[in-house]
Amino acid sequence: xxxxxxxxxxxxxxxLDGSKRYITNAxxxxxxxxxxxxxxxxxxxxxxxxxxxxxxxxxxxxxxxYKMMGQAGSPVGxxxxxxxxxxxxxxxxxxxxxxxxxxxxxxxxQRIHLAALCTxxxxxxxxxxxxxxxxxxxxxxxxxxxxxxxxxxxDCRAEIEAAxxxxxxxxxxxxxxxxxxxxxxICKYFASEMCGRVxxxxxxxxxxxxxxADHASIERYYRDVRLFRIYEGTSQIHQLNITKQMLxxxxxxx
Ligand SMILES: Cc1cc2nc3c(=O)[nH]c(=O)nc-3n(C[C@H](O)[C@H](O)[C@H](O)COP(=O)(O)OP(=O)(O)OC[C@H]3O[C@@H](n4cnc5c(N)ncnc54)[C@H](O)[C@@H]3O)c2cc1C
Numbered sequence: 001x002x003x004x005x006x007x008x009x010x011x012x013x014x015x016l017d018g019s020k021r022y023i024t025n026a027x028x029x030x031x032x033x034x035x036x037x038x039x040x041x042x043x044x045x046x047x048x049x050x051x052x053x054x055x056x057x058x059x060x061x062x063x064x065x066y067k068m069m070g071q072a073g074s075p076v077g078x079x080x081x082x083x084x085x086x087x088x089x090x091x092x093x094x095x096x097x098x099x100x101x102x103x104x105x106x107x108x109x110q111r112i113h114l115a116a117l118c119t120x121x122x123x124x125x126x127x128x129x130x131x132x133x134x135x136x137x138x139x140x141x142x143x144x145x146x147x148x149x150x151x152x153x154x155d156c157r158a159e160i161e162a163a164x165x166x167x168x169x170x171x172x173x174x175x176x177x178x179x180x181x182x183x184x185x186i187c188k189y190f191a192s193e194m195c196g197r198v199x200x201x202x203x204x205x206x207x208x209x210x211x212x213a214d215h216a217s218i219e220r221y222y223r224d225v226r227l228f229r230i231y232e233g234t235s236q237i238h239q240l241n242i243t244k245q246m247l248x249x250x251x252x253x254x
Contacts, residue, residue, distance in 0.1 A: 012088040014038070014051065016059070016081035022231075026062045026077040030055045034081070035103065038096045045100035050092040059084030070223030108174065111184040114232045115167045115191035118225070119160060122198040125221050126156045129202040132209070132216070143205070152201045159198060163191040182245035189238035192228035199225050 016036055026032075032053045039047030053060055059082045065075035092102055130153060133144035143149050170183040199222040203210035210218050229235050 013085045016084040016086055019078055019080040021078050023079050024074055024076050026079050027065045027075040035099045046097050048099040049096045050099035050102045051086050052090045053086050057084055071227055108180050108184040111188040112170050115187035118191040118195040118228045119163045121221055121225055122160050122195045125198055125202040128218055129205040133205050149205060152205055156198045156201055159194045163194045185238045185241045189235055193235060195225045195228055
Protein backbone atom coordinates (compact mmCIF):
# COMPACT_ATOMS: atom_id res chain seq x y z
CA UNK A 1 0.00 0.00 0.00
CA UNK A 2 1.73 3.22 -1.11
CA UNK A 3 1.77 6.57 0.69
CA UNK A 4 0.47 4.99 3.84
CA UNK A 5 1.38 6.40 7.19
CA UNK A 6 0.87 3.94 9.97
CA UNK A 7 1.35 4.40 13.71
CA UNK A 8 1.18 1.85 16.45
CA UNK A 9 -0.81 3.11 19.40
CA UNK A 10 -0.38 2.21 23.07
CA UNK A 11 -3.93 0.88 23.01
CA UNK A 12 -2.73 -2.01 20.83
CA UNK A 13 -4.23 -0.67 17.66
CA UNK A 14 -2.65 0.33 14.37
CA UNK A 15 -3.95 3.40 12.54
CA LEU A 16 -4.07 3.08 8.75
CA ASP A 17 -4.09 6.10 6.44
CA GLY A 18 -3.92 5.98 2.67
CA SER A 19 -5.68 4.50 -0.31
CA LYS A 20 -5.29 1.88 -3.04
CA ARG A 21 -6.81 1.96 -6.52
CA TYR A 22 -7.83 -0.98 -8.68
CA ILE A 23 -8.91 -3.50 -6.06
CA THR A 24 -10.89 -6.46 -7.38
CA ASN A 25 -14.22 -6.88 -5.57
CA ALA A 26 -13.50 -3.86 -3.31
CA UNK A 27 -17.10 -2.58 -3.67
CA UNK A 28 -18.55 -5.85 -2.31
CA UNK A 29 -15.78 -7.37 -0.15
CA UNK A 30 -16.34 -7.99 3.56
CA UNK A 31 -12.68 -8.57 4.34
CA UNK A 32 -9.55 -6.77 3.09
CA UNK A 33 -5.89 -7.89 3.17
CA UNK A 34 -3.86 -4.70 3.51
CA UNK A 35 -0.11 -4.25 3.15
CA UNK A 36 1.21 -1.19 4.97
CA UNK A 37 4.55 0.16 6.09
CA UNK A 38 5.02 -0.27 9.84
CA UNK A 39 8.64 0.83 9.91
CA UNK A 40 8.80 4.40 8.58
CA UNK A 41 12.64 4.33 8.68
CA UNK A 42 12.83 1.40 6.28
CA UNK A 43 12.30 1.77 2.54
CA UNK A 44 12.66 -1.98 1.92
CA UNK A 45 10.27 -4.89 2.05
CA UNK A 46 11.18 -5.72 5.66
CA UNK A 47 9.31 -2.62 6.85
CA UNK A 48 5.98 -3.79 5.40
CA UNK A 49 3.34 -5.64 7.45
CA UNK A 50 0.07 -7.31 6.44
CA UNK A 51 -3.32 -6.81 8.13
CA UNK A 52 -6.83 -8.16 7.94
CA UNK A 53 -9.38 -5.33 8.00
CA UNK A 54 -13.11 -5.98 8.18
CA UNK A 55 -15.68 -3.89 6.33
CA UNK A 56 -17.48 -1.73 8.86
CA UNK A 57 -14.25 -0.76 10.61
CA UNK A 58 -14.56 3.04 11.12
CA UNK A 59 -12.29 4.90 8.68
CA UNK A 60 -12.50 2.25 5.93
CA UNK A 61 -14.52 3.13 2.83
CA UNK A 62 -14.73 1.90 -0.75
CA UNK A 63 -15.61 3.62 -4.01
CA UNK A 64 -18.33 2.78 -6.50
CA UNK A 65 -17.26 0.21 -9.13
CA TYR A 66 -15.32 1.60 -12.11
CA LYS A 67 -16.64 1.47 -15.65
CA MET A 68 -14.26 -0.99 -17.29
CA MET A 69 -13.40 -2.46 -20.70
CA GLY A 70 -14.58 -5.92 -19.59
CA GLN A 71 -14.89 -8.30 -16.63
CA ALA A 72 -18.39 -6.98 -15.87
CA GLY A 73 -18.96 -9.77 -13.33
CA SER A 74 -16.16 -8.58 -11.06
CA PRO A 75 -16.61 -5.10 -9.58
CA VAL A 76 -13.32 -3.22 -9.12
CA GLY A 77 -12.84 -0.02 -7.15
CA UNK A 78 -10.82 1.91 -4.57
CA UNK A 79 -10.22 1.31 -0.88
CA UNK A 80 -9.65 4.32 1.40
CA UNK A 81 -8.28 4.36 4.93
CA UNK A 82 -8.79 7.51 6.94
CA UNK A 83 -7.54 7.13 10.51
CA UNK A 84 -8.72 3.52 10.36
CA UNK A 85 -8.02 1.83 13.71
CA UNK A 86 -7.17 -1.85 13.29
CA UNK A 87 -6.73 -4.12 16.33
CA UNK A 88 -3.15 -5.39 16.74
CA UNK A 89 -4.64 -8.91 16.73
CA UNK A 90 -5.35 -8.40 12.99
CA UNK A 91 -1.63 -8.26 12.17
CA UNK A 92 -1.00 -11.32 9.96
CA UNK A 93 1.71 -13.55 11.41
CA UNK A 94 1.49 -11.67 14.74
CA UNK A 95 4.75 -9.88 14.02
CA UNK A 96 5.66 -6.64 12.24
CA UNK A 97 7.63 -6.84 8.99
CA UNK A 98 6.27 -10.18 7.80
CA UNK A 99 3.94 -8.65 5.18
CA UNK A 100 6.17 -8.93 2.16
CA UNK A 101 7.26 -12.45 3.07
CA UNK A 102 3.59 -13.41 3.50
CA UNK A 103 2.80 -12.05 0.03
CA UNK A 104 5.78 -13.84 -1.50
CA UNK A 105 4.56 -17.16 -0.10
CA UNK A 106 1.44 -17.03 -2.25
CA UNK A 107 2.83 -15.16 -5.26
CA UNK A 108 4.20 -18.12 -7.23
CA UNK A 109 1.04 -20.11 -6.63
CA GLN A 110 -1.08 -17.17 -7.81
CA ARG A 111 0.99 -16.90 -10.98
CA ILE A 112 0.39 -20.56 -11.87
CA HIS A 113 -3.29 -20.07 -11.03
CA LEU A 114 -3.54 -17.00 -13.26
CA ALA A 115 -1.82 -18.87 -16.11
CA ALA A 116 -4.43 -21.63 -15.80
CA LEU A 117 -7.12 -18.92 -15.74
CA CYS A 118 -5.78 -17.67 -19.10
CA THR A 119 -5.78 -21.13 -20.64
CA UNK A 120 -9.46 -21.88 -19.90
CA UNK A 121 -10.97 -18.95 -21.85
CA UNK A 122 -8.47 -19.56 -24.66
CA UNK A 123 -9.82 -23.12 -25.02
CA UNK A 124 -13.39 -21.76 -24.97
CA UNK A 125 -12.66 -19.07 -27.57
CA UNK A 126 -11.05 -21.66 -29.88
CA UNK A 127 -14.08 -23.97 -29.50
CA UNK A 128 -16.35 -21.07 -30.47
CA UNK A 129 -14.13 -20.16 -33.43
CA UNK A 130 -14.05 -23.78 -34.69
CA UNK A 131 -17.87 -24.00 -34.46
CA UNK A 132 -18.22 -20.75 -36.37
CA UNK A 133 -15.65 -21.72 -39.00
CA UNK A 134 -17.46 -25.01 -39.64
CA UNK A 135 -20.90 -23.38 -39.88
CA UNK A 136 -20.18 -20.13 -41.73
CA UNK A 137 -20.16 -20.62 -45.49
CA UNK A 138 -18.47 -18.37 -48.04
CA UNK A 139 -18.04 -19.11 -51.74
CA UNK A 140 -20.10 -22.26 -51.18
CA UNK A 141 -17.79 -23.79 -48.54
CA UNK A 142 -17.41 -23.60 -44.77
CA UNK A 143 -14.68 -21.04 -44.05
CA UNK A 144 -12.71 -23.72 -42.14
CA UNK A 145 -11.87 -25.16 -45.61
CA UNK A 146 -9.80 -22.09 -46.40
CA UNK A 147 -6.21 -22.79 -45.44
CA UNK A 148 -5.56 -19.31 -44.06
CA UNK A 149 -8.47 -19.76 -41.61
CA UNK A 150 -7.22 -23.25 -40.74
CA UNK A 151 -3.81 -21.76 -39.94
CA UNK A 152 -5.38 -19.29 -37.48
CA UNK A 153 -7.07 -22.18 -35.69
CA UNK A 154 -3.91 -24.32 -35.71
CA ASP A 155 -1.80 -21.54 -34.20
CA CYS A 156 -4.36 -21.15 -31.39
CA ARG A 157 -4.33 -24.87 -30.64
CA ALA A 158 -0.53 -25.10 -30.63
CA GLU A 159 -0.14 -22.16 -28.25
CA ILE A 160 -2.91 -23.34 -25.92
CA GLU A 161 -1.25 -26.74 -25.66
CA ALA A 162 2.12 -25.14 -24.90
CA ALA A 163 0.57 -23.03 -22.10
CA UNK A 164 -1.31 -26.01 -20.70
CA UNK A 165 1.80 -28.17 -20.52
CA UNK A 166 3.75 -25.28 -18.97
CA UNK A 167 1.13 -24.81 -16.25
CA UNK A 168 1.05 -28.54 -15.45
CA UNK A 169 4.84 -28.89 -15.38
CA UNK A 170 5.24 -25.84 -13.14
CA UNK A 171 2.48 -26.98 -10.78
CA UNK A 172 4.20 -30.39 -10.51
CA UNK A 173 7.51 -28.71 -9.70
CA UNK A 174 5.83 -26.64 -7.00
CA UNK A 175 4.25 -29.76 -5.52
CA UNK A 176 7.77 -31.24 -5.44
CA UNK A 177 8.96 -28.18 -3.42
CA UNK A 178 11.27 -26.98 -6.20
CA UNK A 179 12.22 -23.32 -6.66
CA UNK A 180 9.78 -22.13 -9.32
CA UNK A 181 10.34 -18.34 -9.16
CA UNK A 182 11.50 -18.39 -12.79
CA UNK A 183 8.97 -20.91 -14.13
CA UNK A 184 5.96 -19.26 -12.42
CA UNK A 185 6.80 -15.93 -14.04
CA ILE A 186 7.26 -17.62 -17.44
CA CYS A 187 3.85 -19.30 -16.95
CA LYS A 188 2.01 -16.06 -16.22
CA TYR A 189 3.78 -14.14 -18.98
CA PHE A 190 3.40 -16.77 -21.70
CA ALA A 191 -0.18 -17.82 -20.88
CA SER A 192 -1.56 -14.28 -20.64
CA GLU A 193 0.12 -13.18 -23.89
CA MET A 194 -1.01 -16.44 -25.52
CA CYS A 195 -4.59 -15.76 -24.46
CA GLY A 196 -4.45 -12.29 -26.03
CA ARG A 197 -3.17 -13.72 -29.31
CA VAL A 198 -5.85 -16.44 -29.30
CA UNK A 199 -8.59 -13.84 -28.63
CA UNK A 200 -7.35 -11.74 -31.53
CA UNK A 201 -7.23 -14.67 -33.97
CA UNK A 202 -10.67 -15.93 -32.92
CA UNK A 203 -12.25 -12.51 -33.52
CA UNK A 204 -10.62 -12.67 -36.97
CA UNK A 205 -12.16 -16.10 -37.66
CA UNK A 206 -15.60 -14.63 -36.86
CA UNK A 207 -15.09 -11.79 -39.35
CA UNK A 208 -17.65 -8.98 -38.95
CA UNK A 209 -19.63 -11.03 -36.44
CA UNK A 210 -16.53 -11.01 -34.21
CA UNK A 211 -16.79 -7.26 -33.83
CA UNK A 212 -20.56 -6.98 -33.36
CA ALA A 213 -21.79 -7.84 -29.86
CA ASP A 214 -25.31 -8.46 -31.21
CA HIS A 215 -24.01 -11.24 -33.46
CA ALA A 216 -21.47 -13.16 -31.34
CA SER A 217 -20.11 -13.16 -27.80
CA ILE A 218 -16.46 -13.50 -28.88
CA GLU A 219 -16.00 -9.71 -28.60
CA ARG A 220 -16.77 -9.93 -24.87
CA TYR A 221 -14.03 -12.54 -24.40
CA TYR A 222 -11.63 -10.33 -26.35
CA ARG A 223 -12.31 -7.47 -23.90
CA ASP A 224 -12.38 -9.67 -20.78
CA VAL A 225 -9.04 -11.39 -21.36
CA ARG A 226 -7.17 -8.12 -21.99
CA LEU A 227 -6.82 -7.69 -18.24
CA PHE A 228 -4.73 -10.84 -17.87
CA ARG A 229 -1.67 -9.08 -19.32
CA ILE A 230 -2.02 -6.23 -16.83
CA TYR A 231 -2.80 -7.55 -13.35
CA GLU A 232 -0.84 -10.01 -11.20
CA GLY A 233 2.27 -8.33 -12.61
CA THR A 234 2.24 -6.75 -16.07
CA SER A 235 3.97 -8.60 -18.91
CA GLN A 236 6.84 -6.11 -18.67
CA ILE A 237 7.35 -6.81 -14.96
CA HIS A 238 7.42 -10.54 -15.70
CA GLN A 239 9.92 -10.04 -18.51
CA LEU A 240 12.17 -8.25 -16.02
CA ASN A 241 11.67 -10.96 -13.42
CA ILE A 242 12.40 -13.77 -15.88
CA THR A 243 15.76 -12.24 -16.71
CA LYS A 244 16.46 -11.50 -13.03
CA GLN A 245 15.76 -15.12 -12.11
CA MET A 246 17.90 -16.40 -15.00
CA LEU A 247 20.82 -14.31 -13.77
CA UNK A 248 20.27 -15.53 -10.20
CA UNK A 249 20.52 -19.11 -11.37
CA UNK A 250 23.54 -18.32 -13.54
CA UNK A 251 25.28 -16.89 -10.48
CA UNK A 252 24.34 -20.00 -8.53
CA UNK A 253 22.02 -18.17 -6.14
CA UNK A 254 19.10 -20.49 -6.83
C1 LIG B 1 -9.37 -4.53 -13.26
C2 LIG B 1 -8.18 -4.50 -12.34
C3 LIG B 1 -8.18 -5.23 -11.16
C4 LIG B 1 -7.10 -5.17 -10.28
N1 LIG B 1 -7.15 -5.85 -9.08
C5 LIG B 1 -6.16 -5.67 -8.17
C6 LIG B 1 -6.25 -6.21 -6.86
O1 LIG B 1 -7.23 -6.88 -6.51
N2 LIG B 1 -5.25 -5.98 -5.98
C7 LIG B 1 -4.16 -5.23 -6.31
O2 LIG B 1 -3.28 -5.04 -5.47
N3 LIG B 1 -4.03 -4.70 -7.55
C8 LIG B 1 -5.01 -4.89 -8.47
N4 LIG B 1 -4.90 -4.31 -9.73
C9 LIG B 1 -3.75 -3.49 -10.00
C10 LIG B 1 -2.81 -4.08 -11.04
O3 LIG B 1 -2.04 -5.11 -10.46
C11 LIG B 1 -1.95 -2.92 -11.57
O4 LIG B 1 -2.79 -2.09 -12.34
C12 LIG B 1 -0.79 -3.42 -12.40
O5 LIG B 1 0.16 -4.10 -11.59
C13 LIG B 1 -0.06 -2.29 -13.11
O6 LIG B 1 0.25 -1.25 -12.23
P1 LIG B 1 -0.16 0.24 -12.61
O7 LIG B 1 -1.61 0.25 -12.98
O8 LIG B 1 0.27 1.12 -11.50
O9 LIG B 1 0.63 0.54 -13.94
P2 LIG B 1 2.04 1.33 -14.05
O10 LIG B 1 3.00 0.80 -13.01
O11 LIG B 1 1.75 2.78 -14.08
O12 LIG B 1 2.50 0.82 -15.47
C14 LIG B 1 2.31 1.51 -16.69
C15 LIG B 1 3.16 0.82 -17.76
O13 LIG B 1 4.54 0.92 -17.40
C16 LIG B 1 5.10 -0.39 -17.31
N5 LIG B 1 6.06 -0.41 -16.21
C17 LIG B 1 5.87 0.01 -14.93
N6 LIG B 1 6.95 -0.18 -14.19
C18 LIG B 1 7.87 -0.75 -15.02
C19 LIG B 1 9.20 -1.19 -14.86
N7 LIG B 1 9.83 -1.12 -13.68
N8 LIG B 1 9.83 -1.70 -15.93
C20 LIG B 1 9.21 -1.82 -17.13
N9 LIG B 1 7.95 -1.41 -17.35
C21 LIG B 1 7.29 -0.89 -16.31
C22 LIG B 1 3.94 -1.33 -17.07
O14 LIG B 1 4.22 -2.66 -17.51
C23 LIG B 1 2.85 -0.68 -17.90
O15 LIG B 1 2.97 -1.07 -19.25
C24 LIG B 1 -5.97 -4.39 -10.62
C25 LIG B 1 -5.96 -3.67 -11.84
C26 LIG B 1 -7.05 -3.71 -12.69
C27 LIG B 1 -7.01 -2.90 -13.97
